[in-house]
Amino acid sequence: MRIVNVPLGHRSYAIKVGGGLLSRLGAECAPLKLGRRCAVITDSNVSKHFSKAALKSLSASGFQPVLITVPAGEKSKRIAMVEKCYDQLAAHRLERKSFIVALGGGVVGDLAGFVAATYLRGISFVQVPTTLLAQVDSSVGGKTGVNLRAGKNLVGAFYQPQLVLCDLDALKTLPKREYISGLAEIIKYGIICDAILFAQLERNLPKLLQRDTATLAAVIARCCEIKADVVGQDETENGLRAILNFGHTIGHAIENSSGYGKFLHGEAIAIGQVAAAKLSHEILGLSSHDVARIEKLFAQVGLPVKIKLSVAQREKLFAAMKLDKKVSDGEIKFVLAKKIGKVEFGCKVPVETIERVLNGG
Numbered sequence: 058m059r060i061v062n063v064p065l066g067h068r069s070y071a072i073k074v075g076g077g078l079l080s081r082l083g084a085e086c087a088p089l090k091l092g093r094r095c096a097v098i099t100d101s102n103v104s105k106h107f108s109k110a111a112l113k114s115l116s117a118s119g120f121q122p123v124l125i126t127v128p129a130g131e132k133s134k135r136i137a138m139v140e141k142c143y144d145q146l147a148a149h150r151l152e153r154k155s156f157i158v159a160l161g162g163g164v165v166g167d168l169a170g171f172v173a174a175t176y177l178r179g180i181s182f183v184q185v186p187t188t189l190l191a192q193v194d195s196s197v198g199g200k201t202g203v204n205l206r207a208g209k210n211l212v213g214a215f216y217q218p219q220l221v222l223c224d225l226d227a228l229k230t231l232p233k234r235e236y237i238s239g240l241a242e243i244i245k246y247g248i249i250c251d252a253i254l255f256a257q258l259e260r261n262l263p264k265l266l267q268r269d270t271a272t273l274a275a276v277i278a279r280c281c282e283i284k285a286d287v288v289g290q291d292e293t294e295n296g297l298r299a300i301l302n303f304g305h306t307i308g309h310a311i312e313n314s315s316g317y318g319k320f321l322h323g324e325a326i327a328i329g330q331v332a333a334a335k336l337s338h339e340i341l342g343l344s345s346h347d348v349a350r351i352e353k354l355f356a357q358v359g360l361p362v363k364i365k366l367s368v369a370q371r372e373k374l375f376a377a378m379k380l381d382k383k384v385s386d387g388e389i390k391f392v393l394a395k396k397i398g399k400v401e402f403g404c405k406v407p408v409e410t411i412e413r414v415l416n417g418g
């Protein structure tokens with residue numbers, strides 16, 4: 058098992074990465090000095106595979122868990138579902154010392170984390186992320202929240218868990234498209250912070266695609282370490298944390314303008330990162346060799362690297378990008394790479410340059 062510490066003073070916590078961790082859930086929670094009552098919040102897909110093991114492990118360590126299952130999918134990340142969870146926590150008489158286990162992907166983590174942050178003004182919570190994206194990204198860093206009709210993640214709280222358990226065995230049941238999508242965030246960590254990780258990904262790609270446990274353990278732990286380090290320096294996104302958004306300005310605009318659901322998040326940010334690499338070549342002098350390596354790795358993983366747009370779609374995409382990010386004097390701020398492993402944030406890019414890059418010119 059690998060352990061990564063998230064350094065946040067008295068709110069510091071450990072991320073544990075390894076196989077078979079779900080069966081140790083109760084034993085891992087025991088030293089946290091939490092109350093006996095707890096709630097496992099999960100979704101309908103994850104529940105089928107893992108809720109029994111989670112409940113069994115908690116009960117074996119003397120906890121009294123209740124299971125709350127929400128429908129799978131982004132639609133569960135909303136206020137109405139938060140209220141349903143509160144009602145069940147109250148019915149099960151969870152009190153200040155009680156805790157919540159978020160068992161699932163980013164949707165469950167964001168929802169259950171927000172419920173934990175607000176129920177009784179905040180009770181403890183433990184993350185057991187079961188998607189690749191959740192293990193390397195959403196379970197680390199303490200952002201929790203739900204969506205409004207007006208947009209994603211508009212209501213939320215920064216709220217750190219007590220512990221994160223990344224059970225690599227959980228990834229075995231993950232649908233292939235979800236798994237591949239998670240790899241887009243992993244590649245991102247290589248580009249923004251770690252050229253050695255990027256080279257390892259290039260070298261070990263077949264093993265990674267086979268979901269080899271030893272390869273995954275090293276890669277996931279490294280990604281968590283990078284995110285923990287960035288979050289440790291800038292918890293509430295005043296500066297450095299922006300680098301985690303490499304590829305996301307265009308990625309979010311693709312998700313927004315194509316209607317949520319067409320592209321998975323990882324697919325949209327793969328296109329966004331390749332475009333950001335091309336912008337980096339023009340603005341920061343990222344070498345053509347590095348741009349080619351980035352595009353090749355995404356393609357080899359099986360992620361899209363470009364998007365074909367009609368004139369109307371392009372207009373929609375730019376409108377989405379301008380809404381998302383502040384535009385001043387016809388320029389949009391980007392995170393761009395100087396070389397693989399080194400990025401800068403707040404780089405102003407003229408709208409025409411973005412248009413040219415997205416048009417493939």
Ligand SMILES: NC(=O)c1ccc[n+]([C@@H]2O[C@H](COP(=O)([O-])OP(=O)(O)OC[C@H]3O[C@@H](n4cnc5c(N)ncnc54)[C@H](O)[C@@H]3O)[C@@H](O)[C@H]2O)c1
Binds near residue numbers: 103162190194
């Ligand atoms: N808090 C953050 O910092 C942060 C960061 C990135 C993304 N997010 C949020 O995360 C969400 C996306 O997370 P996601 O990609 O994990 O999506 P998700 O939680 O919807 O999971 C994807 C699908 O996989 C299923 N699933 C999960 N684990 C499984 C497993 N082990 N086996 C089989 N099926 C499994 C789920 O039921 C779902 O259908 C978005 O809402 C996004 O806003 C949050």
Ligand SMILES: [Zn+2]
Binds near residue numbers: 194322326
């Ligand atoms: Zn992302």
